Amino acid sequence: MSRHKLVKALDLDEELDDFDGGADSDYGEEVGAEDKEHLRLGTAKVRDVLGPEVSITDREIEDSLWHYYYDVDKTTPKKARKQKVNSDVNKSDDFFRDSPWLNIPEDRRGEILIEPLYPRGRLMGGSSKSDGAPKSKLAALAAARKKKENQRAEDGQNATNSVALLDKLSGKPRQGKPDCASDISSPKPLIAITEQTMNEQPRKYPRRKSKGLKSPQDDQPAKEAFKKSDSLASPDVDKQPEITPAADPSVFAQTIFAAPAVSQQHDLQTSDRYVLGPDTYAEFDFAGPSPDDVVTKAQNTKRPTQKPVKQPPQPSSGDESVNAIFQGVGVVAIEEPKVKGKNLDVMAEFERSKPKNAANFVVIGHVDAGKSTLMGRLLYDLKVVDQRTLDKYRKEAERIGKASFALAWVLDQGTEERSRGVTIDIAMNKFETESTSFTILDAPGHRDFIPNMIAGASQADFAVLVIDASTGNFESGLKGQTKEHALLVRSMGVQRIVIAVNKLDTIQWSQDRFDEISQQVSAFLTTAGFLAKNLALVPCAGLTGDNIVRKAEDPQASWYTGAPLISLLESSEPVTRALEKPLRMTVDDIFRGGVQNPLSISGRLDAGNVQIGDTVVIMPASQTASIKGLEVDSEPSDWAVAGQNVILHLADIEAKYLKSGDVVCPPAVPIQCVTSFTVKILAFEHITPMHCEVHKGRLHAPGRVTKLVAQLDKASGAAVKGKKPRLIKPGSVARVHVEVDDPIPLEQGGRVILRAGGETIGAGLVE
Numbered sequence: 001m002s003r004h005k006l007v008k009a010l011d012l013d014e015e016l017d018d019f020d021g022g023a024d025s026d027y028g029e030e031v032g033a034e035d036k037e038h039l040r041l042g043t044a045k046v047r048d049v050l051g052p053e054v055s056i057t058d059r060e061i062e063d064s065l066w067h068y069y070y071d072v073d074k075t076t077p078k079k080a081r082k083q084k085v086n087s088d089v090n091k092s093d094d095f096f097r098d099s100p101w102l103n104i105p106e107d108r109r110g111e112i113l114i115e116p117l118y119p120r121g122r123l124m125g126g127s128s129k130s131d132g133a134p135k136s137k138l139a140a141l142a143a144a145r146k147k148k149e150n151q152r153a154e155d156g157q158n159a160t161n162s163v164a165l166l167d168k169l170s171g172k173p174r175q176g177k178p179d180c181a182s183d184i185s186s187p188k189p190l191i192a193i194t195e196q197t198m199n200e201q202p203r204k205y206p207r208r209k210s211k212g213l214k215s216p217q218d219d220q221p222a223k224e225a226f227k228k229s230d231s232l233a234s235p236d237v238d239k240q241p242e243i244t245p246a247a248d249p250s251v252f253a254q255t256i257f258a259a260p261a262v263s264q265q266h267d268l269q270t271s272d273r274y275v276l277g278p279d280t281y282a283e284f285d286f287a288g289p290s291p292d293d294v295v296t297k298a299q300n301t302k303r304p305t306q307k308p309v310k311q312p313p314q315p316s317s318g319d320e321s322v323n324a325i326f327q328g329v330g331v332v333a334i335e336e337p338k339v340k341g342k343n344l345d346v347m348a349e350f351e352r353s354k355p356k357n358a359a360n361f362v363v364i365g366h367v368d369a370g371k372s373t374l375m376g377r378l379l380y381d382l383k384v385v386d387q388r389t390l391d392k393y394r395k396e397a398e399r400i401g402k403a404s405f406a407l408a409w410v411l412d413q414g415t416e417e418r419s420r421g422v423t424i425d426i427a428m429n430k431f432e433t434e435s436t437s438f439t440i441l442d443a444p445g446h447r448d449f450i451p452n453m454i455a456g457a458s459q460a461d462f463a464v465l466v467i468d469a470s471t472g473n474f475e476s477g478l479k480g481q482t483k484e485h486a487l488l489v490r491s492m493g494v495q496r497i498v499i500a501v502n503k504l505d506t507i508q509w510s511q512d513r514f515d516e517i518s519q520q521v522s523a524f525l526t527t528a529g530f531l532a533k534n535l536a537l538v539p540c541a542g543l544t545g546d547n548i549v550r551k552a553e554d555p556q557a558s559w560y561t562g563a564p565l566i567s568l569l570e571s572s573e574p575v576t577r578a579l580e581k582p583l584r585m586t587v588d589d590i591f592r593g594g595v596q597n598p599l600s601i602s603g604r605l606d607a608g609n610v611q612i613g614d615t616v617v618i619m620p621a622s623q624t625a626s627i628k629g630l631e632v633d634s635e636p637s638d639w640a641v642a643g644q645n646v647i648l649h650l651a652d653i654e655a656k657y658l659k660s661g662d663v664v665c666p667p668a669v670p671i672q673c674v675t676s677f678t679v680k681i682l683a684f685e686h687i688t689p690m691h692c693e694v695h696k697g698r699l700h701a702p703g704r705v706t707k708l709v710a711q712l713d714k715a716s717g718a719a720v721k722g723k724k725p726r727l728i729k730p731g732s733v734a735r736v737h738v739e740v741d742d743p744i745p746l747e748q749g750g751r752v753i754l755r756a757g758g759e760t761i762g763a764g765l766v767e
């Protein structure tokens with residue numbers, strides 16, 4: 001359909017009719033005598049081709065010829081076309097009537113042209129002109145340039161051809177840069193070209209101007225050569241053509257082919273530039289190690305000790321370039337400062353220091369028993385925390401509606417801990433009395449954070465069990481974490497326990513209540529394995545400070561004549577330190593990013609001693625490290641001994657080799673890492689062969705109970721005779737076999753806790 005018909009709405013039909021030649025006009029009247037003659041001849045020809053069996057009138061043939069040979073859209077009157085539509089349809093049937101299906105004669109086949117939905121895309125600037133679209137200025141410019149370039153190339157080709165022709169005529173062999181076209185058509189190995197060119201008569205080539213490679217004597221010939229070579233770009237081919245001088249080898253090429261010294265390069269011959277031979281490049285010994293292999297080997301040699309490599313290993317090959325790399329590696333190797341120690345006799349130093357008695361105690365008990373408040377009060381009354389700090393905590397706690405937690409905030413420093421009013425992780429605080437240096441490990445009471453409580457308990461010498469004496473809370477606590485915590489600390493080797501019967505202010509300091517609680521708790525604890533002589537009880541109120549550092553001032557508390565909590569803490573027996581044993585320190589925390597000390601670890605020395613300059617090994621990574629600095633109870637020190645809480649500043653080790661729960665040991669006596677072990681266990685829940693998590697301090701490792709070896713007699717520890725147990729009941733003692741997925745540092749006598757599904761299923765001693 002013509003575009004004109006699409007604009008019908010504009011009533012242009014009449015004008016179009018006029019343009020088409022008028023409504024009544026026929027082609028017969030319009031065509032000239034010459035056209036008529038052509039029609040006549042064409043008709044006769046068509047009829048001749050169709051043959052007599054095809055019934056078609058002359059008029060129809062003429063119509064068809066008119067349609068095919070003249071632009072009917074422009075010349076056929078609209079009305080005539082409209083009338084012809086139906087007849088054309090019918091005739092098309094006739095036209096194909098004699099044609100077999102799917103085998104239309106070639107001459108009757110049409111072409112289907114599908115108009116694209118969108119205009120054909122063109123390059124910006126209009127690179128294509130084939131569609132007749134107007135060109136932009138940019139496109140015109142690009143086309144002009146392209147034309148010019150084509151012209152130049154053509155001229156250049158002509159010139160080259162001329163040279164070739166001249167060479168041919170003179171019988172002179174062609175020298176210089178190989179013809180690209182001939183190379184493409186008949187590619188030859190580069191070495192073949194080289195051999196050919198080497199045999200040829202040497203010919204000097206002018207050099208292009210190149211920074212650093214130019215010499216004054218080359219300037220003149222080079223300029224002349226350039227003038228001549230430039231003439232190649234000119235369309236004037238009458239001038240004597242010159243061969244384009246060979247390009248300079250790239251820096252890469254010069255390196256690879258070991259080009260001669262700069263001073264000699266000006267006399268380079270073409271053949272020299274492309275020769276691949278022993279004269280022009282250093283032969284590489286592929287049998288020997290590659291430069292990469294050599295560097296890797298040097299790095300690997302360094303790894304085991306993590307110490308700087310003084311003398312890089314020499315390559316086996318005598319290759320100079322490899323040697324150069326080796327020397328380079330030596331130069332760029334970072335000389336890490338060697339940590340200098342004082343080589344102290346640590347035991348003698350320890351004796352001389354006349355240390356105070358030191359003790360770590362873990363504060364345990366059911367959630368909200370008042371553990372943090374009690375410890376906050378202790379620190380406040382001992383002036384470890386000043387009034388100003390406490391006032392600040394009070395104000396902030398009031399602002400979020402948790403005024404009663406102000407004292408607890410002394411220990412609960414985390415934002416979440418403060419907003420939720422629960423302890424989440426162990427809070428470590430220090431205070432000193434005249435006789436003893438104490439470290440408080442305030443444990444979370446909530447059952448979800450028992451793993452953190454275990455971590456705290458693993459560093460404790462004794463425990464303070466806080467019990468909420470208020471009505472109903474003691475009972476629920478006993479069923480909850482009061483019992484579980486007490487059992488856990490006992491299983492982890494804690495023998496002494498101080499019981500703070502707290503919140504007595506809420507029950508008017510009822511002596512009866514205190515007695516009742518004391519009786520029940522003592523009974524339970526002795527059953528759990530604590531000796532009666534290792535139990536001490538005190539009625540107190542952490543919130544008011546009664547019987548914490550001072551005696552209770554409330555007259556209702558006058559019935560209690562015993563010592564306040566602080567005195568009970570002080571009366572704890574001095575801790576026996578495993579000073580003579582090899583160094584063992586369980587990593588509690590890792591600190592990174594310090595300016596002076598970029599990598600530090602904290603923890604308690606379980607055994608042995610350590611000093612600045614020592615080399616230690618971290619297990620299970622088996623990586624050595626140097627002790628470049630040391631802090632004991634946050635004070636710088638040159639050494640530390642078992643029982644002290646330390647921060648070790650490390651060197652010569654990467655942080656990726658460290659994690660909480662790792663053990664620091666002397667390289668000569670490292671702790672063993674095991675994947676299976678036998679443990680004498682006290683069952684808290686039913687134990688069968690089952691999946692579980694093994695906890696040891698901060699270390700948690702997925703594992704499983706693989707075998708119930710034997711049920712043990714509680715009193716004697718001997719195996720009960722009979723069948724192997726299928727199930728260990730809560731409260732029973734048994735020997736079980738445990739496996740873990742990855743090796744963990746563990747030795748005989750170590751204490752582990754087994755947990756499954758968020759519950760503690762047992763705790764015991766590694767056999």
Ligand SMILES: Nc1nc2c(ncn2[C@@H]2O[C@H](COP(=O)(O)OP(=O)(O)OP(=O)(O)O)[C@@H](O)[C@H]2O)c(=O)[nH]1
Nearest residue numbers: 367368369370371372373404422423445541542543
């Ligand atoms: N009346 C009274 N309330 C107390 C006393 N001690 C603690 N509380 C309150 O008991 C609530 C819980 O105290 P926390 O010290 O957070 O208890 P917690 O045992 O440390 O809690 P978790 O560590 O989360 O298990 C707070 O509202 C305290 O004010 C006390 O002696 N008397």
